[in-house]
Amino acid sequence: MWQNMLLKSVEQGLVFSIMALGVYITLKILNFADLTVDGSFPLGAAVAASLIISGHSPFTATITAILAGALAGLITGILNTGAKISELLSGILTMTSLYSINLRIMGRPNIPLLNEPTIFTSLQEFVKVQFPGFPLEYIYLVTFLLFAGAIELMLVLFLKTQLGLSLRATGDNPQMIRSQGVNTNVTKIIGLCISNALISLSGAIVAQYQGFADVGMGIGTIIAGLASVIIGDALLGERSIITSTLGVILGSILYRFSISLVLSFRLAQASDLKLLTAVVVVIALTIPRFKNFMRGSIIPSERG
Amino acid sequence: MLVLENISKTFNAGTPNENRVFEGLSLDVNEGDFITVIGSNGAGKSTLLNIIAGVIPVDGGKIYLDGKNITNLPEYKRAAFIGRVFQDPMLGTSPSMTVEENLSLAYARACNLSLRWGLTAKKRQIFKRYLSNISLGLEERLAEKVKNLSGGQRQALTLIMATMKKPRILLLDEHTGALDPKMAIIVNDLTERIVKEEKITTIMVTHNLEDAIRMGNRLLMMHHGKIVLDIRGKEKAAMTIERLLKKFEEVQGEKFAEDRMMLA
Numbered sequence: 355m356w357q358n359m360l361l362k363s364v365e366q367g368l369v370f371s372i373m374a375l376g377v378y379i380t381l382k383i384l385n386f387a388d389l390t391v392d393g394s395f396p397l398g399a400a401v402a403a404s405l406i407i408s409g410h411s412p413f414t415a416t417i418t419a420i421l422a423g424a425l426a427g428l429i430t431g432i433l434n435t436g437a438k439i440s441e442l443l444s445g446i447l448t449m450t451s452l453y454s455i456n457l458r459i460m461g462r463p464n465i466p467l468l469n470e471p472t473i474f475t476s477l478q479e480f481v482k483v484q485f486p487g488f489p490l491e492y493i494y495l496v497t498f499l500l501f502a503g504a505i506e507l508m509l510v511l512f513l514k515t516q517l518g519l520s521l522r523a524t525g526d527n528p529q530m531i532r533s534q535g536v537n538t539n540v541t542k543i544i545g546l547c548i549s550n551a552l553i554s555l556s557g558a559i560v561a562q563y564q565g566f567a568d569v570g571m572g573i574g575t576i577i578a579g580l581a582s583v584i585i586g587d588a589l590l591g592e593r594s595i596i597t598s599t600l601g602v603i604l605g606s607i608l609y610r611f612s613i614s615l616v617l618s619f620r621l622a623q624a625s626d627l628k629l630l631t632a633v634v635v636v637i638a639l640t641i642p643r644f645k646n647f648m649r650g651s652i653i654p655s656e657r658g
Numbered sequence: 659m660l661v662l663e664n665i666s667k668t669f670n671a672g673t674p675n676e677n678r679v680f681e682g683l684s685l686d687v688n689e690g691d692f693i694t695v696i697g698s699n700g701a702g703k704s705t706l707l708n709i710i711a712g713v714i715p716v717d718g719g720k721i722y723l724d725g726k727n728i729t730n731l732p733e734y735k736r737a738a739f740i741g742r743v744f745q746d747p748m749l750g751t752s753p754s755m756t757v758e759e760n761l762s763l764a765y766a767r768a769c770n771l772s773l774r775w776g777l778t779a780k781k782r783q784i785f786k787r788y789l790s791n792i793s794l795g796l797e798e799r800l801a802e803k804v805k806n807l808s809g810g811q812r813q814a815l816t817l818i819m820a821t822m823k824k825p826r827i828l829l830l831d832e833h834t835g836a837l838d839p840k841m842a843i844i845v846n847d848l849t850e851r852i853v854k855e856e857k858i859t860t861i862m863v864t865h866n867l868e869d870a871i872r873m874g875n876r877l878l879m880m881h882h883g884k885i886v887l888d889i890r891g892k893e894k895a896a897m898t899i900e901r902l903l904k905k906f907e908e909v910q911g912e913k914f915a916e917d918r919m920m921l922a
Contacts, residue, residue: 535768
């Protein structure tokens with residue numbers, strides 16, 4: 355049972371880490387508090403599930419979900435930079451309208467995918483033929499590991515390009531990067547598109563992994579993403595882009611693990627999940643302060 | 659080359675805090691000018707630079723650069739031909755990025771939205787050469803985050819970033835104002851050297867009268883949004899602080915007063 359729990363939480367941690375990397379882009383790179391997340395995550399699931407049940411290939415469905423997410427980011431970006439609506443409100447507006455849009459896309463609140471072809475059914479067949487001895491219970495783990503790794507690598511490389519540097523400078527010092535000839539509205543929109551594309555991709559994979567898309571599956575996604583980023587920060591710090599993105603993935607795994615740990619002790623029931631998430635975030639955010647407080651009380655300050 | 663024609667600007671128009679900074683301000687900057695600008699508090703020195711850079715839109719009047727009307731060009735587009743260094747050492751660089759990453763953004767000024775690598779061995783060589791010119795040891799600290807540099811080092815870096823890709827015009831807004839005296843001298847020397855070597859048309863706002871008289875070929879004194887003195891050539895070369903203050907009193911009929919102005 356323990357082994358199974360560990361496997362499940364690592365799997366979940368990896369698949370949700372793609373979403374957390376999206377949150378990392380807006381929160382840490384662009385310094386933009388984007389709340390579109392709670393809408394763009396189920397958007398990916400809705401688009402992928404609807405296309406799959408209407409007979410499209412799961413790969414087409416997943417790629418379309420990525421584009422839909424980028425579109426959601428584009429709208430938040432235009433609301434913020436074009437219509438000059440605040441960051442928070444722009445995200446909330448897109449997120450809220452996405453709830454209705456997701457229902458429209460799905461046509462009903464829930465789409466089961468249990469007997470539908472998904473990227474995993476195709477993958478299982480591929481592995482059965484090509485690597486007959488491969489233990490199929492690890493297929494998700496390996497796939498997600500490759501997926502999260504590939505996306506992290508692409509993100510790290512992207513952030514080393516001239517455009518990537520401009521994005522980082524936009525979050526760090528917008529005045530400076532404007533005086534170097536960069537339109538910060540454009541960099542903000544590009545960052546929001548990439549971020550929400552990743553979040554939507556994560557939603558599309560999660561739907562195929564858990565076997566259904568649900569209109570309510572996005573609630574609290576931003577908090578889970580936030581928790582992963584903060585835990586990663588506490589674990590590995592902000593030395594470089596590679597370590598901090600790796601931290602986000604580790605943070606996501608650790609977060610899923612701690613949640614399933616609490617649930618397995620029957621200290622809480624499944625419906626307490628969102629409350630637990632909030633508690634984890636509060637703890638992660640206050641630990642550094644608590645450390646300082648302890649240090650301050652042990653080593654007396656200079657004023658005495 | 660740079661012409662300001664009849665510029666007017668009012669902040670908080672129609673409110674009790676209405677502040678009319680410029681009413682019909684005109685200025686003609688010649689190719690190769692190194693202009694120092696001094697003036698009392700609220701004279702509009704920084705606003706002048708912000709208007710030229712496009713940070714603040716004007717209410718009326720026109721701005722021409724090389725005969726082209728740039729009055730409505732947004733800041734990021736003007737950045738292609740305007741280099742800037744601010745008073746606050748925090749403003750000109752990106753603190754959580756490294757020295758070389760900051761330089762890379764300046765090196766690709768106005769063509770930063772590309773997917774080419776930000777850093778290459780060739781670029782690092784170029785950056786090292788620029789940094790070894792200023793003798794602050796920064797060429798050994800390319801991979802250091804800029805937030806770990808001192809204010810003076812950051813200003814020197816900003817100055818390099820502003821001039822690396824030669825701008826048509828360089829705007830310096832009291833760029834040594836927040837530095838300790840020793841570092842201020844180093845940054846001022848560096849400024850003079852770069853401006854001379856690269857022959858960059860420059861406008862430098864300063865609160866140091868001595869620097870204003872010693873540096874550049876033309877001196878503007880501003881007062882209540884007007885250019886009250888415009889001294890150049892031989893007259894500028896023969897100028898002293900006493901003569902300058904006397905001249906101001908003659909023109910304005912009042913004593914020159916600026917809390918932060920350093921007389922020596």
